[in-house]
Amino acid sequence: MSAAKPLLSVRNLGVQFTGERTAQALSDLSFDVAPGEVLGLLGESGSGKSVTLRTLLRLHAPRSSRITGQITVDGQDVLALKGRDLQQYRGGIVSMVFQEPGLAFDPVYTIGQQIAEAVRAHEMIDSDAARQRALQMLERVQIPQAKRRLDAYPHELSGGMKQRAMIALALACGPKLLLADEPTTALDATVQIQILLLLRELQRETGMSVIFVTHDIGAAVEVADRIAVMYAGRIVEEASVSEIVHQPRHPYSAGLLAATVSAEHRGQVLPTIAGAPPNLADLPPGCAFAPRCAAASAQCLSVQPILQRERGAALACWHPVSA
Numbered sequence: 001m002s003a004a005k006p007l008l009s010v011r012n013l014g015v016q017f018t019g020e021r022t023a024q025a026l027s028d029l030s031f032d033v034a035p036g037e038v039l040g041l042l043g044e045s046g047s048g049k050s051v052t053l054r055t056l057l058r059l060h061a062p063r064s065s066r067i068t069g070q071i072t073v074d075g076q077d078v079l080a081l082k083g084r085d086l087q088q089y090r091g092g093i094v095s096m097v098f099q100e101p102g103l104a105f106d107p108v109y110t111i112g113q114q115i116a117e118a119v120r121a122h123e124m125i126d127s128d129a130a131r132q133r134a135l136q137m138l139e140r141v142q143i144p145q146a147k148r149r150l151d152a153y154p155h156e157l158s159g160g161m162k163q164r165a166m167i168a169l170a171l172a173c174g175p176k177l178l179l180a181d182e183p184t185t186a187l188d189a190t191v192q193i194q195i196l197l198l199l200r201e202l203q204r205e206t207g208m209s210v211i212f213v214t215h216d217i218g219a220a221v222e223v224a225d226r227i228a229v230m231y232a233g234r235i236v237e238e239a240s241v242s243e244i245v246h247q248p249r250h251p252y253s254a255g256l257l258a259a260t261v262s263a264e265h266r267g268q269v270l271p272t273i274a275g276a277p278p279n280l281a282d283l284p285p286g287c288a289f290a291p292r293c294a295a296a297s298a299q300c301l302s303v304q305p306i307l308q309r310e311r312g313a314a315l316a317c318w319h320p321v322s323a
Contacts, residue, residue: 006032007209008056008177013069015055015233023280025051026233029069030307033177038203038210040224040241042217042256046277048233049213050099053179056211057096058086074176092122095175099182101166105154111138111165112150115172122173137168141198160191164198171202178203180212184219196222217260221245228314229253232278232288235307238314249320251293287318295319 013029016022026048033039041049054060056071058078071078074093081089098104105114115134116127125133131150138146141164154162163183170178180199184192200223203210212223220227221241228238229250237250248254255273275292278284284291290300300318307316 005034007035007037007074008033008211009070009072010056011070011072013052013055013071014067015051015060016066017060018064018066021281024233024283025280026055028307029233029235031228031235031238033209033211035176035209036203036207037226038200038212038224040220040227041211041213041230042215042220042227042244042253043230044215044256044277046280047230049215049230050181051233052230053096053181053211053213056177056179057090057094088122091118091170091175092173093175094177094179095170095173096179096181097163097166097170097183099185101162102154102159104166105162105169107154110151110153111157115165115169118169119172133172134168137172138165140171141165141168141202143168159187160194163187163191163195167195167199167202171206174206175208177209177211180210182213182215184214192219193222199223217245217257229256232283233280234288234316235314236289236316238307238309240312243313249315250289250317251295251319251321252289254321287316 009032011030013026015026016024029052031039041052043049055067056078058081060067067079076089078089105111112131112134115137116130119125119130119133120127135146135150138149143149143161143164149157149161157165183199184195187195196219199210212220214220224241226238227241227244228235229244229252230236231252237244237248237253244253245257248257258271259273261270273292278288286302287300287305290296293300297319305316305318307314
């Protein structure tokens with residue numbers, strides 16, 4: 001973890017979804033994010049990345065979810081926030097760029113109306129000033145012909161412009177922490193790179209902290225300072241980008257990297273991780289990755305390894321990959 005006083009501190013966070021069966025979506029999750037730091041959350045679909053972000057923003061329905069542990073952002077106990085305080089926290093202190101901007105925007109209001117409404121919900125300014133802020137934000141995220149796009153409806157924008165508008169909406173009230181949930185998944189490769197570079201540029205310009213969720217190690221390398229690898233609702237490894245890329249210690253991290261497509265793999269069969277992620281409603285005893293791990297022992301199958309932290313890195317594994 002960073003030596004600086006963290007902006008975000010998560011301790012022993014657990015999330016259960018209840019219904020016909022109980023699913024343990026997150027288990028004993030602990031990590032920090034320092035001011036101005038970008039943390040990448042990496043893992044397959046179903047590993048708990050998006051659940052983590054939605055928990056930080058308190059978006060889970062109380063009736064169907066149970067949250068334990070502690071979340072502190074900028075000195076506030078997030079799980080204790082209610083009413084107006086929770087409303088101000090969402091968007092004012094922590095904001096989110098969703099995976100599908102087409103679903104995040106209301107189709108019956110213009111882009112400008114929706115950004116202006118968000119600003120007025122957090123600040124005591126009139127409609128003209130809020131509209132001017134919306135225009136400034138569209139210009140800031142480099143949307144061409146921003147004044148014209150201000151009065152456009154979501155369906156009138158391309159996927160890339162819609163994502164830029166989503167970023168403008170998320171940053172409109174100057175949050176200290178931005179949660180980016182796979183913001184480039186639905187975009188083509190060229191636009192993906194543009195959005196990644198834009199996010200990094202805005203992060204450096206504003207000094208905000210960012211948690212960037214992805215299953216693409218290439219995207220994480222472009223944006224993140226540190227990477228936390230998640231599996232079955234737990235962090236299994238955490239280290240700098242360089243350490244994760246060049247010397248992964250958890251077999252799952254090594255498997256993800258080995259399965260990453262690059263030019264040198266042209267004409268070759270890509271290695272894969274055998275098996276599939278576990279059912280969160282029926283997690284196996286011991287390490288959840290053990291049934292898929294070639295190095296698994298009897299201990300792995302019966303005893304859950306504890307996440308051990310040392311010199312800014314963390315690892316939960318009985319048989320780490322040797323250097």
